[in-house]
Amino acid sequence: MKLIPESQCDKSLASSLKTFWPKQVPGVSINGLVLIGFEQELFFDHQSSTQDIELAAQEISELYQSLYPQPTFVELAILAKKRKPWFPFERICSDFHFNWTPTEQALSEILVSAPQTFQNWCFERKVFQGDLKPLLLLKDPQIFFSAFSDFSFSKSDGCQVIELSVDLILRDEKFLVHLKSLFEKPSDLLPALRKLKNPLSAKQDEIWDQKLSLIPNSSLQKIRWLRQGDQKGLEIRFFVSHPKDLSKHRQALQELETSLLDLKGTPWKIN
Amino acid sequence: MEDQLKFSEVFIDKKSLGTELADRMIRQYPNYQVFTENVPPAVRPVHSEKTYEVLGANKLNEVARTNQITGLYSADKISQINETDQIDKLDEVSGITGTNRFNPPDEFIQRKSRLVVRPFQGQFFKRCPGASQKKALPCCNYYVLNLGSGCPFDCSYCYLQSYLGPSDTTIYSNLDSAIDELQEMADQFGHLPYRIGTGEIIDSLALDPLTLFSRNLISFFKKYPAWTLEFKTKSDRVVQFLDCEHSNNVVVSWSINPPSIVDSEEHGTASLSQRLKAAQKCVQAGFPVAFHIDPMIYTADWKENYSELVQMVTSIFSPSQVSVISLGALRFQPEQKWTMKKRFGAKSIVNQSEMWPSTSGKLRYDQDLRSQMFQFVIEQFKNQSPDWKIFLCMETPEVWLSTTGSFPSQNDQIKNLFRPLPESRPIAQTLETT
Numbered sequence: 001m002k003l004i005p006e007s008q009c010d011k012s013l014a015s016s017l018k019t020f021w022p023k024q025v026p027g028v029s030i031n032g033l034v035l036i037g038f039e040q041e042l043f044f045d046h047q048s049s050t051q052d053i054e055l056a057a058q059e060i061s062e063l064y065q066s067l068y069p070q071p072t073f074v075e076l077a078i079l080a081k082k083r084k085p086w087f088p089f090e091r092i093c094s095d096f097h098f099n100w101t102p103t104e105q106a107l108s109e110i111l112v113s114a115p116q117t118f119q120n121w122c123f124e125r126k127v128f129q130g131d132l133k134p135l136l137l138l139k140d141p142q143i144f145f146s147a148f149s150d151f152s153f154s155k156s157d158g159c160q161v162i163e164l165s166v167d168l169i170l171r172d173e174k175f176l177v178h179l180k181s182l183f184e185k186p187s188d189l190l191p192a193l194r195k196l197k198n199p200l201s202a203k204q205d206e207i208w209d210q211k212l213s214l215i216p217n218s219s220l221q222k223i224r225w226l227r228q229g230d231q232k233g234l235e236i237r238f239f240v241s242h243p244k245d246l247s248k249h250r251q252a253l254q255e256l257e258t259s260l261l262d263l264k265g266t267p268w269k270i271n
Numbered sequence: 272m273e274d275q276l277k278f279s280e281v282f283i284d285k286k287s288l289g290t291e292l293a294d295r296m297i298r299q300y301p302n303y304q305v306f307t308e309n310v311p312p313a314v315r316p317v318h319s320e321k322t323y324e325v326l327g328a329n330k331l332n333e334v335a336r337t338n339q340i341t342g343l344y345s346a347d348k349i350s351q352i353n354e355t356d357q358i359d360k361l362d363e364v365s366g367i368t369g370t371n372r373f374n375p376p377d378e379f380i381q382r383k384s385r386l387v388v389r390p391f392q393g394q395f396f397k398r399c400p401g402a403s404q405k406k407a408l409p410c411c412n413y414y415v416l417n418l419g420s421g422c423p424f425d426c427s428y429c430y431l432q433s434y435l436g437p438s439d440t441t442i443y444s445n446l447d448s449a450i451d452e453l454q455e456m457a458d459q460f461g462h463l464p465y466r467i468g469t470g471e472i473i474d475s476l477a478l479d480p481l482t483l484f485s486r487n488l489i490s491f492f493k494k495y496p497a498w499t500l501e502f503k504t505k506s507d508r509v510v511q512f513l514d515c516e517h518s519n520n521v522v523v524s525w526s527i528n529p530p531s532i533v534d535s536e537e538h539g540t541a542s543l544s545q546r547l548k549a550a551q552k553c554v555q556a557g558f559p560v561a562f563h564i565d566p567m568i569y570t571a572d573w574k575e576n577y578s579e580l581v582q583m584v585t586s587i588f589s590p591s592q593v594s595v596i597s598l599g600a601l602r603f604q605p606e607q608k609w610t611m612k613k614r615f616g617a618k619s620i621v622n623q624s625e626m627w628p629s630t631s632g633k634l635r636y637d638q639d640l641r642s643q644m645f646q647f648v649i650e651q652f653k654n655q656s657p658d659w660k661i662f663l664c665m666e667t668p669e670v671w672l673s674t675t676g677s678f679p680s681q682n683d684q685i686k687n688l689f690r691p692l693p694e695s696r697p698i699a700q701t702l703e704t705t
Binding site for chain 1: 613669
């Protein structure tokens, strides 16, 4: 490896992703192509000493793996898109046991042309290809990206936003206009999307919320209508500071049971 | 239906040559190709961007299904199909510019229309996938005998889409080995009431006029009257075995759904009335029949749909002619939903369903809705006669209880099905995917 100045480097792999690299250490490049430390002025440049293509690919792959021990999908997507023809991308994927199929290729193309906020979200939340697959169903994924100016969800919420939004766009492209207005209040977005995607269940849940409001409030217990997978039910919470509190709760639970059984149209079977 | 016996390519493994099955295939498909180790790979069809633009992916897939043509998307083949005005527009297509990135041609349809005949090296005889979920689902002791894999039909909800992926329609040429496995089991447990079906990863009868496996199996099962053999199908192909002598232990069963669901979701299959007519033929020939109303599919008018279905069944058959009716609701592995959406569009009925993750890992309708749907159908049957024997397939104990008020082991009409049976040796279980 020799030290080369910025002027001799190719920074085409640079992106907005906030990949950490210490300021005091020169960046790293291969044949002048910068891999990491894009902000630096000096670079440790690797130039293969062998004519053997296989061996050279192995060296590059080992170097890449040492710099990116767990690359995110978005990092691989950028690499796939912007790499030079000599860069052994397939070898790197293979060494990571990553199967780069036409699906990954198609997803990487979508991701590379996605807004930076979305790319950063994929990077920070370590979002992988499986989470992004819904986007493949859109004829033009950019219409999804056009709906938001910021994408700052948790990984789980963000993945659900993608899945539900794509589903609703596929049903009706006009939904996009609606989606844009929903993105204006991100905290309300996911519940709104769930409601739109599952109107029957949402209606059922509303009815149940109304029914529960008819039950006299208990100061001892907190009750809420809850969905767990394919089942719905009541979550009842109470706090006990002394074993004797349990008697009070037993009494309150009995009263609750009577109230619930009296409610008309209950889904449970009364024997 | 007739198209199901047409294949774009037929491949016969060299090791299968000389078998009765291969001889029959060679007569039927003179353009067959012989392979030695691996089946030649399918050449991915391509279509032009223009073709896609004109027709859209759904229309292209629909045409592919109707015409059973592979490579459909190549411009020259498309121009041969003069079905609709829309397709006429394809004359404008000049040359092929590559596949559409987001809606590639349907590989499933292409692969289904390739028929492969080869010996099977693994175990033919397996437990039903439900048996591997005994903790979550009551088990009805069903066994499966796989004599091929891949189905020529193209149901939108089919679990083979995620279980097998795009795959050739394959028939195993070493039926003798399968019979040997059965014999080994029969030698030890021939007196116990085992139920064995052949329709798990291939339709039992869709290709039977070609293979005539039914005749061999009926002949074997004749020696073991305690055992039950079930052919499960969505075809109407039964005449090839109706003359076979049997011990009243061969049940011919149909997966059925209301006509509107058959039309929209069960592509390439026999219509409901064709299936029921075939079932009538079986009854007339002395074969017990069964019906699987599975998967029940929710629509806004599901009550009318399933009421019509029950009416059609009960107007033709009496409870004594039908050994059992099973009910199941739409379910599939989570990863399958994207394949379904890609292949059948977001507007298809199954893709609009409200599905939730269940304890078995599959996506299902809400438990209350399932229970409501089952209760409705059971009530419709029982209103006609209390003698209909009905059970739930791959359902949780909670749904059994809320639907029928009891567990299957407590129900006199069906409890025998759920009584555990011994196993002679470790029997492989299929993946938990149905």
